[in-house]
Amino acid sequence: MSALELTxxxxxxxxxxxxxxxxxxxxxxSPDVSRVYLGEVVCGKRSPLTVEPLLLAEEALTKAGKAVxxxxxxxxxxxxxxxxxxxxAEASALLEVNDVAALASLPKGAAFVAGPMLNLYNQSAVAxxxxxxxxxxxxxVELSLEAIAAIAKACPQVEIELFAYGRLPLALSGxxxxxxxxxxxxxxxxxxxxxxxxxxxxxxxxxxxxxxVNGIQTLSYGVHLADAEVxxxxxxxxxxxxxxxxxxxVHSVLAAFGAFxxxxxxxxxxxxxxxxxxxxxxxxxxxxxGRAGMLTVAER
Amino acid sequence: xxxxxLVCPAGSPPMLRAAxxxxxxxxxxxxxxxTNARNFPGLNFSPAEMNEAVAFARxxxxxxxxxxxxxxxxxxxxxxxxxVDTAVAAGAHAVIVADIGVLSYARQAYPDLRLHLSVQxxxxxxxxxxxxxxxxxxxxxxxxxxxxxxxxxTLVKATSVELEAFVFGxxxxxxxxxxxLSSYATGRSPNLSGVCSPPEAVSFETDANxxxxxxxxxxxxxxxxxxxxxxxxLCKGRFEAMGETSYLFEDxxxxxxxxxxxxxxxxGVKAIKVExxxxxxxxxxxxxxxxRGAIDALDAGRDCEPFARMLTDLAEGGRETEGAYKRKWx
Numbered sequence: 001m002s003a004l005e006l007t008x009x010x011x012x013x014x015x016x017x018x019x020x021x022x023x024x025x026x027x028x029x030s031p032d033v034s035r036v037y038l039g040e041v042v043c044g045k046r047s048p049l050t051v052e053p054l055l056l057a058e059e060a061l062t063k064a065g066k067a068v069x070x071x072x073x074x075x076x077x078x079x080x081x082x083x084x085x086x087x088x089a090e091a092s093a094l095l096e097v098n099d100v101a102a103l104a105s106l107p108k109g110a111a112f113v114a115g116p117m118l119n120l121y122n123q124s125a126v127a128x129x130x131x132x133x134x135x136x137x138x139x140x141v142e143l144s145l146e147a148i149a150a151i152a153k154a155c156p157q158v159e160i161e162l163f164a165y166g167r168l169p170l171a172l173s174g175x176x177x178x179x180x181x182x183x184x185x186x187x188x189x190x191x192x193x194x195x196x197x198x199x200x201x202x203x204x205x206x207x208x209x210x211x212x213v214n215g216i217q218t219l220s221y222g223v224h225l226a227d228a229e230v231x232x233x234x235x236x237x238x239x240x241x242x243x244x245x246x247x248x249x250v251h252s253v254l255a256a257f258g259a260f261x262x263x264x265x266x267x268x269x270x271x272x273x274x275x276x277x278x279x280x281x282x283x284x285x286x287x288x289x290g291r292a293g294m295l296t297v298a299e300r
Numbered sequence: 301x302x303x304x305x306l307v308c309p310a311g312s313p314p315m316l317r318a319a320x321x322x323x324x325x326x327x328x329x330x331x332x333x334x335t336n337a338r339n340f341p342g343l344n345f346s347p348a349e350m351n352e353a354v355a356f357a358r359x360x361x362x363x364x365x366x367x368x369x370x371x372x373x374x375x376x377x378x379x380x381x382x383x384v385d386t387a388v389a390a391g392a393h394a395v396i397v398a399d400i401g402v403l404s405y406a407r408q409a410y411p412d413l414r415l416h417l418s419v420q421x422x423x424x425x426x427x428x429x430x431x432x433x434x435x436x437x438x439x440x441x442x443x444x445x446x447x448x449x450x451x452x453x454t455l456v457k458a459t460s461v462e463l464e465a466f467v468f469g470x471x472x473x474x475x476x477x478x479x480x481l482s483s484y485a486t487g488r489s490p491n492l493s494g495v496c497s498p499p500e501a502v503s504f505e506t507d508a509n510x511x512x513x514x515x516x517x518x519x520x521x522x523x524x525x526x527x528x529x530x531x532x533x534l535c536k537g538r539f540e541a542m543g544e545t546s547y548l549f550e551d552x553x554x555x556x557x558x559x560x561x562x563x564x565x566x567x568g569v570k571a572i573k574v575e576x577x578x579x580x581x582x583x584x585x586x587x588x589x590x591x592r593g594a595i596d597a598l599d600a601g602r603d604c605e606p607f608a609r610m611l612t613d614l615a616e617g618g619r620e621t622e623g624a625y626k627r628k629w630x
Contacts, residue, residue: 075424075475077446079454082425101427104434119421119477121371121491124401128435142480142492143374150375171479171535174446177548181541202548203540204519205512211481213541213548218474220484286487292516293484 004230004261005240006254007035007161009116009138010071010096012169012244013214014046014194017053019247024057026250028064032258035240036061037096039071039088041117043176043215044081045189071096074117075172075216094135103132111135116163116242117172121147123154130158137161138242141168144290145228145236152237159239164226165253165274166244167199167212167219167281168293177213186216197247198280209281210294222284222294225274227267229299230260249277267299303599304564305571307365307464308588311343311578316353318581320362323592327357328365328396329577335383336367337398337420338577339494350390363393369418370494371399371477381405388413396442397421398477403436416440419466420477420490426458433461440464442573444475449560453567462570467557468587468611469575471621473535473550481534486516497533504529513537553621558608560622561594587611 008027011020027033038054038061040047058068070092076085076099089095089105097103098115106112114137120126126137136159139148152160176186178193178200193200199212199219212219226233226241233241243257256273259265265273271283286295308324310316319327330336332344345353354364366387372380380402387395388410395413397403398420406413417423417432419442432438440462443452456463472479476490483489486501501516511523513532520537523529530536535549555575557564564572572595574587590611594604 075422075478076427077424077451082427086427099428100421100423100431101425104427104431117478119371119399119491121399122374122377122401124372124377124404125399126401128400128404132435140491142483142489147374168480168484170484171474171481173474173549174444175473175549177541181544181546181548200541205522205538205540205545206519207540208519210518210539211484218481218549287483290487292487293480294518 003263004233004238005034006032006257006261007240007242008033008037009163009166009242009244010037010039010041011050011054012042012217012219013197013199014043014049014191015197016194019197020050020053020057023245023250024060026254028060028066030251030254030258032254032261033066033243035067035069037069037071039073039096041071041074041098041115042217043193044073044076044078044084046191046193047084049191069094069096069113071115072098072102074098074115074169075174076101077174096138103129106133109133113138113161116140117169120151123151126151126155126158130155134158136240138163141170141224141287141293143287145232145288146290148238149236160237161240161242162226162233162238163224164241164243165257166223166246167221168224168287169217169219170211170293171218173216173218176216177218178215181213189215212281220284220293221281222296223279223281224287224293225271225283225285226288227271227283227285227299228288229267230263232299246280248279252277253279304561304569304595305464306588306591306595307571307573308584309469309574309577309579310353310584311338311340311580313345313349313353315577315581315584316364317356318585319588320357320360322585322588324362324584324588326363326365326393326571327353328367328573329353330367330369331383331386333379333383334373334494335370335380337369337418337490337494338367339370340499340578343578347386347390350386350392354391358391364390365394365396365416366390366392367396367418368402369396369398369420371420371491372401373492377401377405381409384409384413394440403432403438407436414439416442416464418442418477419444422475422477424475426455429455429459429461433459440570442466445472445555446475449563449567452564452569456568463568464571464573465557465564465569466555466575467561467564467572467591468555469579471550471553471555479535485518485534497531502532551621555621556608556611557622558591558594558604558611561591561604562598565595565598583614586614
């Protein structure tokens with residue numbers, strides 16, 4: 001059994017150029033990461049601010065021997081966003097597709113990765129996209145390991161990546177909730193989302209933290225951790241684990257996952273090591289076992 | 301310019317008859333299982349009822365569109381395929397589908413079957429629509445409720461596929477089919493199970509602070525003594541961000557887009573849709589009649605404004621919005 005691959009998913013938040021540079025320098029230095037997804041997947045308005053730092057990151061990552069895959073926006077809504085997706089689709093050797101709009105622009109037969117924000121829930125859907133060039137899916141976060149195993153079994157030609165660390169991308173809207181919370185509209189947002197590099201905390205009326213808002217996107221407050229035993233992940237057909245960018249001690253998170261995929265840490269060890277890095281929220285994993293996503297359940 | 305087709309909901313055979321008698325051109329309904337996105341107890345149609353519904357509609361010059369619009373469960377596609385088979389056997393005018401897997405099956409098994417793309421697929425661009433049209437021969441797309449009226453007008457020009465737009469009823473503030481908030485709290489969601497904020501996860505608690513509706517234990521709102529409490533749909537509750545408690549995602553309002561009906565019609569939108577299969581025959585009779593009147597008025601060159609006021613009391617929480625059709629919503 002070959003070891004699980006480690007990847008880093010696209011940055012979902014609006015970070016400063018300095019933070020972007022620091023983060024990807026850490027990724028470039030990690031011996032365990034083999035593939036990195038780059039691109040603005042949440043809001044096209046941010047692209048002018050992030051494109052240069054991300055291009056610099058691509059350079060550093062490529063130099064360090066990492067494969068770079070560009071990722072398309074999850075809900076392109078304006079003509080400018082549609083154009084960006086089209087240009088990215090036409091220019092990329094291997095694109096991560098996060099909205100079906102990008103599929104229409106891909107050259108016939110071009111290889112692509114289906115991102116976690118694409119609605120692929122079963123083997124028939126994955127098979128239909130495999131016939132169009134889909135080589136890998138990063139499973140939709142709602143899918144359980146059992147569902148993933150059924151897909152893997154029926155579609156052995158498609159590699160499966162698992163969203164393994166980070167706040168879960170739960171919802172997309174036409175409305176910007178960052179702007180709304182700041183009493184503004186999306187068109188005049190002043191990029192207020194930049195003030196929350198892991199998302200803006202949303203609490204219930206009981207004062208319990210529950211969700212995190214990131215522009216038009218809503219994420220979980222809890223930090224999802226795929227802490228099932230490596231053998232079980234592999235049995236479900238998982239080939240790669242995806243780390244989603246957050247602030248904090250990225251070196252230690254990467255080191256913990258590196259030890260986990262090499263078999264030096266078990267699921268409980270991974271949980272302990274990641275907890276020690278003080279992630280932005282409590283570690284959760286309910287979706288893996290077909291339960292509510294916000295729950296933390298012991299492996300069963 | 302032709303008229304605009306009025307598509308109304310039917311959660312039961314009596315509701316279907318009421319919709320047709322009140323002037324719906326088409327009625328959409330689902331089978332009594334997890335293959336449709338209103339999988340609530342006591343709703344929907346058995347295969348035999350579906351047969352009768354199609355016959356009744358046909359006798360009255362109306363069409364039946366069968367919603368098979370959830371995402372097939374991995375390893376259990378057979379149930380969704382059977383629903384397509386049942387709809388075809390009943391003689392449905394079209395099936396409304398969201399899942400690429402179900403679309404793929406329907407196209408292969410029934411090359412002539414008319415396919416409508418469900419709002420749950422949230423196709424909001426010419427490119428997304430082109431993908432579904434080229435891959436599966438989709439003939440009509442139900443648009444997500446996150447688009448402005450001018451954007452819809454632009455989209456009509458950019459595609460040859462028919463477009464259908466929601467004009468009345470509950471309003472998803474998230475892009476439909478792109479929201480897992482419900483399963484995050486409860487384990488069940490529209491995409492996974494055809495339900496949002498499912499009733500079995502709901503509880504109400506009263507204490508000195510007021511009435512607190514909860515979903516899987518999570519407080520979704522809190523009502524004072526003089527406030528009317530609504531159903532705790534997750535995205536429509538009150539939450540706190542930046543030290544302020546508010547309807548962060550959406551106010552408890554429902555959509556009434558009659559004011560933009562003229563714009564949608566002139567833009568070339570083919571059909572308008574009313575939400576609410578769960579709301580019964582009285583609701584559908586009134587909404588269908590009002591929109592029938594409005595469409596007929598527009599067709600005759602008259603104003604449809606008088607019809608807008610006929611429905612105000614039906615809104616959730618008594619308040620209405622034109623939603624994303626107006627740009628400031630964003």
